[in-house]
Amino acid sequence: MGHMIRPYGDRKDDGVVQLSFVLPVAASEKAREAARQLLARQGFVDVLVAQMEKAGEGYTFFVCYGKTQLALDYDTIEVPEVKIHKLGFDALNEAIERDLGRKIVVVGGCTGTDAHAVGIDAIMNMKGYNQDYGLERYPMFDALNMGSQVLNEAIVARAVEMNADAILVSQIVTQRDVHKDNSRQLVEMLTEKGLRDRFILLLGGPRIDHKLALEIGFDAGFGPGTKPSDVANYLYSAVLKKEGKTPVHER
Structure with a gap:
C-alpha cells in the first residue's frame, strides 16, 4: 500500500x-x-x-x-520539476562574474497576438515582482524586454543579433490553446533555422508548468508565483552547464 x-x-x-x-x-x-x-x-x-x-x-x-x-x-505520481538552487542577489552576480566571466544575455517578450505584458514585465523589468528584483536590475544580466505582441520572427532575430544565451516567452492568453500553438511554432522555427540548440528556451504564464514546457520543446517552464530570482538562478546554472562548467552549488 x-x-x-x-x-x-x-x-x-x-x-x-x-x-x-x-x-x-x-x-x-x-x-x-x-x-x-x-x-x-x-x-x-x-x-x-x-x-x-x-x-x-x-x-x-x-x-x-x-x-x-x-x-x-501519491507515491506513484511523477512530475518533472525545475530544480533551482537559490543564491541571493549579490551572491548570484558574484557567481556569474566569477564562473562565467561575462553577462548573461536574455531576450524576452509576450509573443504572438498576446497583448498582456504583465508576466514578462514582472520577470524582466527592473522593479521586478513581489519585492524581488527583475533581470534588468542584475549587473551581470543584459536583459531586453521586447514587450507584448512580439512576432516569433522578431524575437528570434533580436536574439541572434544580441547573441543571446536565452529567450524568455510569456503567454497569458490561453483560449483554444493558442499559448501552446504559438510556443510550439517558435520551437519549430528555431529548429528549421538550425538555431534550436543555440538558445536556452524558457516559457512562462498562468497555464504553464515545467511538464508542458518540456512537451512543447522548451528547456524549462515557470508558472504562477515565479519570481525573477528563480529565473535568474536557473539561467546561471543552465548557461554554465551549457558551456561545460559546474555551478558553485554542485562543486
Missing part, C-alpha cells in the same frame, strides 16, 4: 471538494437542480449547491460542494 490520499473539507479523507462553474440557463430552482444533477452524474455524492448567482442574461454561476469516493496513490 502506497501513500493513499483523498480530498477533505471538515475532516481527513471525507472526500469533500468545492467546485464552481457556469451553466447557460437563467437562475431558478430548476437551474439549481441541473447543477446538482450534473455533479451527481460525475460520481459526486451529497451534492450541495451552496451559491447560485446570475452571471449574465441567461447564464448562472454556481458554487457547489460534493464528496468523491476516489483516492490515489
